[in-house]
Amino acid sequence: MVNVEEIRDYAANLLGKGEVKSVLGFRRGSASAFAEPCTITDVGEAASLVWDPTCLNNLTLYLVKDHKQQAAAKTPDNRPVGIVAKGCDSRAIGVLLQENYFKREDVVVIGVSCEGTGVVDPRKLSAKLKGRTASRVSFYGADGINVRVYGEETETVIPAQEVLADRCLECRAAIPTLNDIVFGEAVGAREFDEPFHAAKAAESLSADERWATWEHHFDRCLRCFACRAVCPMCYCPECVVDSTTFVVTLGTSAEEKANRIRWCERSANTSESAVYHLTRAIHLAGRCIDCGECERVCPVNIPLRLLNTKLEKEAFEMFEYQAGHDIEQASLLSSFRDEDPNSFIR
Ligand code: SF4
Numbered sequence: 176m177v178n179v180e181e182i183r184d185y186a187a188n189l190l191g192k193g194e195v196k197s198v199l200g201f202r203r204g205s206a207s208a209f210a211e212p213c214t215i216t217d218v219g220e221a222a223s224l225v226w227d228p229t230c231l232n233n234l235t236l237y238l239v240k241d242h243k244q245q246a247a248a249k250t251p252d253n254r255p256v257g258i259v260a261k262g263c264d265s266r267a268i269g270v271l272l273q274e275n276y277f278k279r280e281d282v283v284v285i286g287v288s289c290e291g292t293g294v295v296d297p298r299k300l301s302a303k304l305k306g307r308t309a310s311r312v313s314f315y316g317a318d319g320i321n322v323r324v325y326g327e328e329t330e331t332v333i334p335a336q337e338v339l340a341d342r343c344l345e346c347r348a349a350i351p352t353l354n355d356i357v358f359g360e361a362v363g364a365r366e367f368d369e370p371f372h373a374a375k376a377a378e379s380l381s382a383d384e385r386w387a388t389w390e391h392h393f394d395r396c397l398r399c400f401a402c403r404a405v406c407p408m409c410y411c412p413e414c415v416v417d418s419t420t421f422v423v424t425l426g427t428s429a430e431e432k433a434n435r436i437r438w439c440e441r442s443a444n445t446s447e448s449a450v451y452h453l454t455r456a457i458h459l460a461g462r463c464i465d466c467g468e469c470e471r472v473c474p475v476n477i478p479l480r481l482l483n484t485k486l487e488k489e490a491f492e493m494f495e496y497q498a499g500h501d502i503e504q505a506s507l508l509s510s511f512r513d514e515d516p517n518s519f520i521r
C-alpha cells in the first residue's frame with residue numbers, strides 16, 4: 176500500500192534542500208471527492224499532498240506548461256520540477272525526453288505504483304452510485320475500491336473492474352518505469368482486461384460499421400479542443416488545425432490570399448472534425464501513452480481512446496514499440512531499421 180506520508184516527506188525534503196523549484200502533485204479537491212492537481216513550492220504545503228484512486232490527471236501537462244513559461248521568462252528558474260507520477264504519467268515524461276523536449280535533469284520523478292488497481296472513472300462511479308455522491312474514495316486492497324457516500328456512515332467496497340478507468344483495465348505497466356524513487360508495490364500483470372481489449376473489439380466490426388460509428392462521433396464533436404488542451408503530447412506552439420500564420424506582404428496577390436492553405440477549418444461539421452481527429456491521431460502515433468485524459472475531458476463522451484490505442488496497438492504489433500517505456504530508444508517515427516521488409520524505407 177502506498178504510504179502518502181512518505182510521499183509528503185520526500186517532497187518536503189526536495190523543497191527544503193532547494194533541489195526542485197516546485198512539486199507537481201495532487202491535493203484534496205474542493206468540489207468533489209476527486210483530487211485536484213496542485214503545484215507546491217513551500218515545505219509546509221507538502222502536507223496537503225494526497226494519493227488515492229481519484230488522482231486522475233496526467234500531471235505531465237503541467238511540466239510542459241512550466242517548460243513554456245520558463246522559455247518565455249526573462250529570468251528563468253532552471254531548477255528541476257518534482258512530479259508525482261503514475262505509470263502513464265511516467266511514460267508521458269519518457270516520450271518528452273525521447274523527443275528532447277526537456278532533459279532528464281529537468282525533472283525529479285516521484286513515482287507511485289497503481290498497485291492492484293488504478294484510477295476511478297468518475298462517470299462509471301456516478302452510474303454505480305445511482306445519483307448519490309461519493310464523499311471519499313480510497314484503495315481497499317488488491318482489487319477493490321472503498322467508497323463512502325455523503326450522508327452514509329459505512330463504506331462500500333466496489334470491485335475495481337466495475338469503476339476503474341478503461342485505460343487502467345488494459346494497463347500493461349501500472350508502475351512508473353521512469354522514476355527517481357517509487358512508492359508502493361511493484362505489480363506485474365493484472366487480471367482485468369487484456370491489453371488493447373477495446374481496440375480489438377472495434378476491429379472486429381466491418382468497415383461500414385466502423386465508419387458509421389466514427390461518422391456519428393465526428394458529427395457530435397463540438398471542436399472545443401479540450402482533448403488537445405489536456406494532452407501533454409500536444410505541445411506544438413502552433414497547431415495545424417488552427418494555424419493563422421500567413422505573412423501578407425505588399426506583393427501578396429488576392430489570389431494567393433484566397434488560395435492560402437487551410438489544412439482544416441474550425442467549424443464543427445462532420446468532415447472537418449474527421450480531419451481534425453485523424454490528423455491528431457496520426458500526430459500521436461507512437462507517442463500517445465494512453466493516459467486517457469483526452470477522453471476524460473470530452474464533454475460529449477467521444478471515445479478517443481479507440482483511435483489512439485489502435486495506433487498504439489499497430490506500433491506494438493509491428494515494431495514492438497511502446498511509447499515512453501525506454502528513453503534511450505529513438506522515437507518510432509524518427510527512426511527506421513535496416514532490416515525493415517518494406518522497400519520504400521531504403
Ligand atoms: S492522446 Fe489522449 S491518451 Fe494519448 S497522451 Fe494525449 S491525452 Fe493521453
Ligand code: SF4
Nearest residue numbers: 396397399400402473
Ligand atoms: S473530441 Fe470532445 S474534447 Fe475533443 S474537440 Fe471534440 S468535443 Fe471537444
